[in-house]
Amino acid sequence: MSRDVFDENKGLENFQRSLGSVAKDIEEASDILMFMDKRLGVLEESTSVIRGDVTNYNRVSSNIYDTLKEMEVLQVIHSNLPKIKAELNTSDKNDASITEKIQLVMKMLRVLARYYISLQSSPLHFSTKTQRKVEIALSETCSRLSSLCQKVLQTHAASSLKKTTTILDLDQTWAFPTETLQQFMGLIQQFDNEVLYPISYSSDISSNYVKTKSECLVQLLNSLFSQSEAGQLNEASKEFVLGKEEIGIYLIALARILSATASELLQLYDTETSQALYQRIGKNVISTVSNSIHQCETAYEQQSSLENHILFPLIHCVKITEDYIQMNMPFEDVALFDLVSGVRKEVEKIIISSLSNLYNGYCNSSKPVALSTNGISDIARGIMLFLTRLCQYKDSFYLLESIGDWGWRHEVTADLPQSTTARELAQNYIMDCLLSHLNSVEESANAIDTLTWKKGIILLNISVYFESACVESEIATYLDDEHYNNFSELSQKYSSMYMDVWRQCSQNMLDATYTKAKEKPNMSTKDREATKEKFRNFNEQITSIVENHKESVRFEPSVAKFLLQEVRKTVLPLYQRFYDKYFTSDFTKYKEKYIRFTKAQLDSYITEAFSPSLS
Structure with missing residues (x-):
């Protein structure tokens, strides 16, 4: 056992010596490592300096390369600017179509726009001069494009003016020629989508379109009246114009050209843009003609009821206009609606007043009637024309109905027959006006002791004129045999009065x-x-x-x-x-x-x- 202990102690000592040796070795290694750490730190500092130098060298090298590249681009731009200008000037002199010229200008604008954007980001301080040249070239080329675009719009407007002769031919579909304009607008919109230069030609063209179209529509209206006076409209339009007032022609022409404009816009733009542009055009045109319309309305108010026979076809025109707008206008046009509605209300008021004033002021007037044996008086002709127009344009009958039975008289007696239909109402009004005028003429003749035969001439002329005018006009559809018998009896009476002078003369024989x-x-x-x-x-x-x-x-x-x-x-x-x-x-x-x-x-x-x- 002692030997075992001894061996065990000996082994422990050896182990301790070994550990001590290892510890010493570790300490020496640690010292070495500490030394190496110090050396590595110095080396790292040296490497960092080298790395920075390399980075700076690379940066300078890149800058030099970029500068050379920018200088190359600058040189290309500088040399191409005169070529672009020369090519554009050459295109002005050749016979290329306006579309081809626009396409060339757009091509050059695309190039100039790229140059402009490239120079804006250029780091070269000496590129400013070239950048200014590009800006000038852009401005000049943009002006050139604007001029060409304006020519397109004006050419379109001129072609539209050729359609003046058929504006009032309601049997024909009336529209502007839009095919060329559609192609042109397509080019502009494509150009805007492709070119990064910060301008919108669509916006500029839209503004020019509004201005040119507004002017074109006003010219169309003016041309319509000048061609109407010169007899240059087509036959259907000539027939429509007969007996129509300026306002009526204005309204129908407005409805036609504005509806056509709205349809044209929808072929060129989206719905929202079309509506916005249409409102601007409509406002411009309506404001131009509304003053003329208001002047006419004032004249109607001031003129005599005899002259206001012209308002019956005007009510007819208002009705046609309203129907046309409802059927053909794709947009809601408040300004046009207000204009037409305003004309209707004003004309209705004047007609209602004229229906009464005609009877009380001319047919059954308390004032003496001017007498003449020299044909039919202007008053008698005016009365008949007023009644003829009333019956010719049945669109106005509701205004007579609004007055009611005998409502045109200042005094109404109980013995007057009452009407049960619109036809009977018209009969009452027509015969009351005609017979009352004959009675007023006879009373005036009696008041100044007119010779019997001369009185017979005056009354017979009027009576026969009234009867024949009724037979030959729309009035005939409202009168019966009993009404014509009235005229026949009166004519016989007046004829006998006239023949008195011849009978007296023949008595000598x-x-x-x-x-x-x-x-x-x-x-x-x-x-x-x-x-x-x-x-x-x-x-x-x-x-x-x-x-x-x-x-x-x-x-x-x-x-x-x-x-x-x-x-x-x-x-x-x-x-x-x-x-x-x-x-x-x-x-x-x-x-x-x-x-x-x-x-x-x-x-x-x-x-x-x-x-x-x-x-």
């Missing part, structure tokens, strides 16, 4: 004695003198009547033909018998002094009284 032809009567001195007096009176009266007729009496042609036959039947038979009886008698030695007319000469002389009315 009456003779109580009868002598066969070729039988020479044994006349006393008293009979001779009486016969002379009869011839003298007849000659004086027939001359006075005929000369008076030739100077100041004018009939409606149909009246003149009728009355000429009546006068012949009244005068000629008596004269012929008187002539035959005394031509061969010895009542005087100077027969040519008393017998001034042969039978044929008297017929011709009487005809002269009516010739001015028949020619």
Whole structure:
């Protein structure tokens, strides 16, 4: 056991010695490592300096390379600028189409835009001068493009003006020629999408489009009126213009051209942009014409109700305009709607007033009526024209209905017949106006003791004119036989009044004695003198009547033909018998002094009284 302990102690000592040796070795290694650490720190500092030098060298090398590259780009730009300008100038002189010229300008703008962006980021301080040259080139080329674009818009406007002659032909679809304009707008929009230069040609073109289109539409309206006056519209448009007022033509033309403009915009832009641009165009055009419309409305208010017959076709035009807008306008146009609605309201007010004023101011006026035997008076013609237009344009009937039965009269009596239909209402108004005017004329004639025959002329002219005008116009669809019988009875009455002067004249030819032809009567001195007096009176009266007729009496042609036959039947038979009886008698030695007319000469002389009315 002792030996084992000994061996064990010995082994421990050896182990301790070994550990001590190892510890010493570790200490020595640690010292070495400490020394190496110090040396490595010094080495690292040296390496860092070298690394920085290398980095700086690389940076300088890169800068030099970039500068060389920028200088190369600058040189290319500088050398290409004159070439671009020369190519653009050459294109101005050749026969290329305007589309080809626009495409070339856009191509050059794309190049210049790239140059501009490249120079903006250039680090070279000496590139500023070249950058300024590029800016000038861009500005000049942009102006060139704007000029070309303006030509396109103006050419489009000019082609639109050629369509003036058919604006009022409502049977034709009316639109602007948009194919070329669509291609042009497509080029502009594509250019904006591709070019990074910070400008929007679409915006510029849109503004120019609004301006050019607005001016074009105003020119269209002006051209419409000048061509209308010159008779240069197509046949359908000419027919439509007849009897129409300026306002009515304005409204329908506005509806046509603005609807066409809205449709054109939708082919060029999206819906939102189209609406925005349309509002600007519509506002410009409407503001231009609204002043003229308001001036016309003021004139309507100030003119007489006789002249306001022109407002019935205007109501018709308003209705056509409203229907056209509803069917063809893709956008809601408040300004146009307000304009049309305003015209309707103003015209309605004036017509309602005129319906009453026509009756009370001209048909049943308490004031004396101007009398003339020289044809139909302007008042009678005005009354008939007013009534004819009312019946011709049934769109206005609701205004007569708004007045109601006999509402046009200041005083209404219980014995007046009431209407149950619009037709009966029209009958009442028409006949009340016409018969009341005849009555007013007769009262005025009686008030100044007008000769019966002259009074007959005045009234007969008016009565026959009223009847024939009713038969030949739309009024005929509203009158019945009983109404025409009224005119016939009045015409017979007035005809009899007129024939009074011829009957009095022919009374001179009456003779109580009868002598066969070729039988020479044994006349006393008293009979001779009486016969002379009869011839003298007849000659004086027939001359006075005929000369008076030739100077100041004018009939409606149909009246003149009728009355000429009546006068012949009244005068000629008596004269012929008187002539035959005394031509061969010895009542005087100077027969040519008393017998001034042969039978044929008297017929011709009487005809002269009516010739001015028949020619």
